[in-house]
Amino acid sequence: MRRKILISVIVTVLFALIIITASFVLLSNFQNIREAKDELKNINLIISKFDDINKEGLNDIKVKDIPVRFTFIDKNGNVLYDTEVDNLDNHSDRKEIKDVLENEEGSAVRYSQTLNTDLIYSAKKLNDDIIVRSSIPVNMIEVFQKENYKYYLAIIIVVMIITMVLSLNLIKMIIDPVKKLENVTGKMVNGDHRIRVKINSNDELGILGKNFNDIADQLQIKINEVVEKQTRIESILRSMESGVIAVDNNDIVIAINPYSEKVFGIKKNIIGEPLVDYITDYDINKFLTEEEMDKEIKILYPIERNLKIKKANIINGIEKIGKVITIQDITDLKKLELMRTQFVANVSHELKTPLTSIKGFAETLRYVQDEETRGKFLDIIDKESERLSRLINDILVLANIESNVAFQRDEFLPGVVIEDVINMVKKIAYNKGIVLEYNDDNQELIVGDADRFFQLVLNLVENSVKYSEKNSYVKIISYSKNGYYYLEVSDNGIGIPSEDLPRIFERFYRVDKSRKKGGTGLGLAIVKHIVKTFNGDIIVESELGKGTKFIVKIKYI
Numbered sequence: 001m002r003r004k005i006l007i008s009v010i011v012t013v014l015f016a017l018i019i020i021t022a023s024f025v026l027l028s029n030f031q032n033i034r035e036a037k038d039e040l041k042n043i044n045l046i047i048s049k050f051d052d053i054n055k056e057g058l059n060d061i062k063v064k065d066i067p068v069r070f071t072f073i074d075k076n077g078n079v080l081y082d083t084e085v086d087n088l089d090n091h092s093d094r095k096e097i098k099d100v101l102e103n104e105e106g107s108a109v110r111y112s113q114t115l116n117t118d119l120i121y122s123a124k125k126l127n128d129d130i131i132v133r134s135s136i137p138v139n140m141i142e143v144f145q146k147e148n149y150k151y152y153l154a155i156i157i158v159v160m161i162i163t164m165v166l167s168l169n170l171i172k173m174i175i176d177p178v179k180k181l182e183n184v185t186g187k188m189v190n191g192d193h194r195i196r197v198k199i200n201s202n203d204e205l206g207i208l209g210k211n212f213n214d215i216a217d218q219l220q221i222k223i224n225e226v227v228e229k230q231t232r233i234e235s236i237l238r239s240m241e242s243g244v245i246a247v248d249n250n251d252i253v254i255a256i257n258p259y260s261e262k263v264f265g266i267k268k269n270i271i272g273e274p275l276v277d278y279i280t281d282y283d284i285n286k287f288l289t290e291e292e293m294d295k296e297i298k299i300l301y302p303i304e305r306n307l308k309i310k311k312a313n314i315i316n317g318i319e320k321i322g323k324v325i326t327i328q329d330i331t332d333l334k335k336l337e338l339m340r341t342q343f344v345a346n347v348s349h350e351l352k353t354p355l356t357s358i359k360g361f362a363e364t365l366r367y368v369q370d371e372e373t374r375g376k377f378l379d380i381i382d383k384e385s386e387r388l389s390r391l392i393n394d395i396l397v398l399a400n401i402e403s404n405v406a407f408q409r410d411e412f413l414p415g416v417v418i419e420d421v422i423n424m425v426k427k428i429a430y431n432k433g434i435v436l437e438y439n440d441d442n443q444e445l446i447v448g449d450a451d452r453f454f455q456l457v458l459n460l461v462e463n464s465v466k467y468s469e470k471n472s473y474v475k476i477i478s479y480s481k482n483g484y485y486y487l488e489v490s491d492n493g494i495g496i497p498s499e500d501l502p503r504i505f506e507r508f509y510r511v512d513k514s515r516k517k518g519g520t521g522l523g524l525a526i527v528k529h530i531v532k533t534f535n536g537d538i539i540v541e542s543e544l545g546k547g548t549k550f551i552v553k554i555k556y557i
């Protein structure tokens with residue numbers, strides 16, 4: 001750019017110089033030749049006034065300091081005398097002589113073969129027989145003398161140097177802001193959108209810089225908007241508890257959220273890659289190509305899961321540009337469904353056993369006459385109906401808790417409720433020879449349904465009494481620590497085998513049905529649910545033959 005401008009300026013200046021100089025030289029030469037002609041004409045006139053001409057004296061006559069050549073010619077063109085050359089040929093064909101013969105006077109500027117140079121001629125009739133012709137060489141009067149070339153060259157060099165200095169200055173003035181713009185645009189291309197141009201002039205470049213900054217500002221606002229939208233969409237996708245995958249028409253991934261990556265065990269960024277390379281499940285790949293828009297699928301990798309998959313077309317205006325697939329993990333839902341059916345089956349089964357027993361003994365009773373046997377049968381019927389009633393009661397309590405019916409939000413001191421439980425259980429414990437120890441260090445109130453808390457403590461304490469042999473102890477400790485209220489119910493009873501520990505909170509789960517303690521298997525399931533309604537947690541520690549400890553942890557107010 002800089003070189004181009006410099007060359008154009010120099011060429012323009014050089015061209016202008018040549019044109020101006022040429023015109024000046026041409027005009028000056030024209031002027032000089034005319035003046036020389038006039039002077040030669042005057043000299044001819046003066047000579048014509050003399051009768052006798054001193055040939056020696058002619059050598060001293062000069063025009064513009066140039067000695068004049070004189071030629072005397074007769075009317076037939078014969079050269080009578082020439083101040084510079086002897087024996088000249090006939091001159092009747094010379095233009096100036098022809099003019100004189102016609103008009104008394106003549107002039108010409110032409111090449112002289114005699115002197116091998118251009119001459120200015122002026123001729124005049126002296127009398128009827130003789131013509132005087134005066135001449136001087138053209139090159140002697142031309143402005144552009146050979147010996148002056150060096151001065152002209154020097155002037156041109158000086159002018160060119162000045163031109164270059166001024167041009168460089170001008171170029172700097174133009175190029176510097178352009179360079180700044182180029183620099184800034186380059187940085188913007190590389191991602192620095194905050195950079196702006198600093199051009200303070202009020203000329204076109206200043207306006208260009210200002211417009212550029214305005215465009216950059218607008219661009220920045222638009223980029224910010226787009227980035228913000230993008231971030232919002234990304235954070236929504238990231239925090240979604242469902243999977244979202246978008247693919248183009250060739251099933252190349254254009255977006256995928258972390259939930260989908262987790263579900264399908266994808267550990268790298270697969271945007272821009274074919275989805276089928278990373279989800280190899282046959283059912284899913286089939287679903288992608290078939291018409292069906294939603295389906296329940298079971299996958300085995302990375303872990304077994306039940307998924308509900310839906311797909312929808314992504315339409316851009318009128319054109320379909322891909323598909324969006326949403327994935328919902330319904331494994332828990334399926335489990336729950338299974339649990340419900342199992343629960344119904346379990347309930348039916350659990351109710352059926354005492355009922356069958358009651359029915360059987362009642363029918364047989366008709367035919368039993370023996371008082372003692374009748375008494376035994378009636379005892380069994382009584383025990384079984386008791387069990388039936390307990391079962392129904394526990395099922396109702398559980399159903400009530402599970403149905404999420406709004407429960408009381410009492411603020412109460414747990415110790416008060418625990419004391420009620422102890423009062424209720426102490427007789428059975430006493431009968432079994434079990435010592436009930438109670439230690440209460442807690443002063444904090446907890447929030448929740450106090451009746452349910454009563455049920456919770458009762459189930460735990462009853463279990464401890466139930467699953468402990470004679471002459472053992474049941475310890476109840478109540479305390480608070482680091483914002484939490486703790487209730488510990490421990491015993492040195494029969495304990496729970498470690499393989500059963502994870503399942504004891506399940507409904508109808510009994511460790512060993514042969515324990516024959518008459519339990520329903522629902523007590524701990526109820527406890528677990530009640531703890532949940534208090535936003536608390538329960539853990540169990542137990543060793544077979546040594547004892548069991550339940551720890552309930554609830555945040556206090």
Ligand code: ADP
Nearest residue numbers: 463464467495510511519520521522523524548
């Ligand atoms: P159940 O009505 O049979 O007592 P639970 O749900 O209350 O049902 O308890 C589940 C199982 O956990 C019981 O069958 C019992 O074997 C075991 N269990 C509960 N508490 C204790 C305990 N304190 N000591 C030993 N085993 C216990």
